[in-house]
Amino acid sequence: MNNAKTPLFHPAPNAVQTRRRFLAQGAATSLLIAGLPVIAQARVEASAERAAEIRFLGKADAAVTVAEYFSMTCGHCGRFHRNTFPQVKTDLIDTGLIRFEMHPFPLDGLALRAHALCRALPTDSYFKMVDVLLDKQESWIGAADPVAELKKFAKFAGISSGAFDEIMQNRSYLEAIVQIRQDAVSQHQISSTPSFVVNGDKTFSGALSFDEFLAELNAFGI
Numbered sequence: 001m002n003n004a005k006t007p008l009f010h011p012a013p014n015a016v017q018t019r020r021r022f023l024a025q026g027a028a029t030s031l032l033i034a035g036l037p038v039i040a041q042a043r044v045e046a047s048a049e050r051a052a053e054i055r056f057l058g059k060a061d062a063a064v065t066v067a068e069y070f071s072m073t074c075g076h077c078g079r080f081h082r083n084t085f086p087q088v089k090t091d092l093i094d095t096g097l098i099r100f101e102m103h104p105f106p107l108d109g110l111a112l113r114a115h116a117l118c119r120a121l122p123t124d125s126y127f128k129m130v131d132v133l134l135d136k137q138e139s140w141i142g143a144a145d146p147v148a149e150l151k152k153f154a155k156f157a158g159i160s161s162g163a164f165d166e167i168m169q170n171r172s173y174l175e176a177i178v179q180i181r182q183d184a185v186s187q188h189q190i191s192s193t194p195s196f197v198v199n200g201d202k203t204f205s206g207a208l209s210f211d212e213f214l215a216e217l218n219a220f221g222i
Contacts, residue, residue, distance in 0.1 A: 044120040044159060046167045051119055051176035055102050055126050057089065062099040064220045067197045069105035069184050072114035072130075074193040076207040078137040081130075087210040097222055102130065105181045105193050110146055113168055115177050117154055120167050129157060 056065075070077040092098045104115040118129045133140065133153060140149035147168070154164045167173070184190040188197050195205040196216070204216045214222065 043122055044157075044163065044167070046116070046120050046170040046173040048172055048176035051116075051173055052180070053119070053123075055119070055123055056099050057127065058093040058099040059096045060099060062096060064097065064217065064222060065099045065101060065199055066217070067101040067103055067200075068194055069103045069181075069188075069190050069197070070194045071105050071107040071111045072118070072133055073106075073108055073111040073137070073141055075137070077194045078134045080194050080207040081134040084208060084210050084213060088213060091210075092214075092217075092222065098217070102127075103180055103184065104177050105184055105190060105195070106177065107193065110141065112174060112177060113147060114150060116167055116170075116174055117150055117159075117164070119177065120159075120173075121157060125157060129153070132156075 070080075088100070093100050104112075104119065106112040106115050114133055118126050118133065121129055133150075140146050140153070143149040151161060151164050155161075159167075181190075184195075188195075188203055190197075190203070192205050194207065195203060196213075197203050198217065198220060202216070202219070206212075208216070
């Protein structure tokens with residue numbers, strides 16, 4: 001598990017307006033670019049309100065809610081989503097047994113920027129971008145200029161270079177994402193990623209196997 005002691009990069013204070021809406025420029029010309037799903041002209045919004053939106057999969061009124069706190073640069077988070085999450089989605093989310101929420105818990109400045117890119121997208125596109133970035137995590141994290149790599153992924157979503165820069169310079173938006181992390185620490189004592197909170201009560205952590213993940217939910221009738 002990655003711990004939460006790594007200090008976050010604090011972006012420069014030359015922020016754009018607190019609330020900004022813009023239509024991402026540049027239409028996709030094919031369904032796939034370099035093997036990545038394309039989200040043509042996705043409407044993006046960099047605002048504190050968009051940052052705070054709860055992104056979830058499954059039935060809104062499912063009896064069990066699992067809230068994941070993850071960092072886009074956490075290797076354990078990447079392994080969980082590549083190896084375990086597909087079965088969680090098939091067996092638990094798609095069957096209506098759990099509502100699965102995803103909350104940002106950035107461990108460093110690069111993770112903060114990646115979360116900022118994802119959360120600026122509407123819900124459907126958000127999950128697609130998270131899936132792509134976690135699936136290809138090692139390639140962009142290990143790049144000589146990882147932020148430039150993120151900009152390439154943004155292009156696949158129809159986000160222009162200028163729009164990407166505005167997202168990354170929006171201080172109030174970035175601070176709203178950091179606040180989610182701080183709230184998780186104070187409310188749920190989250191200290192590592194990935195961590196999971198069940199029905200606002202039980203907390204457990206780690207890149208668990210599906211059987212291990214399922215065992216943590218037994219007390220909730222799953």
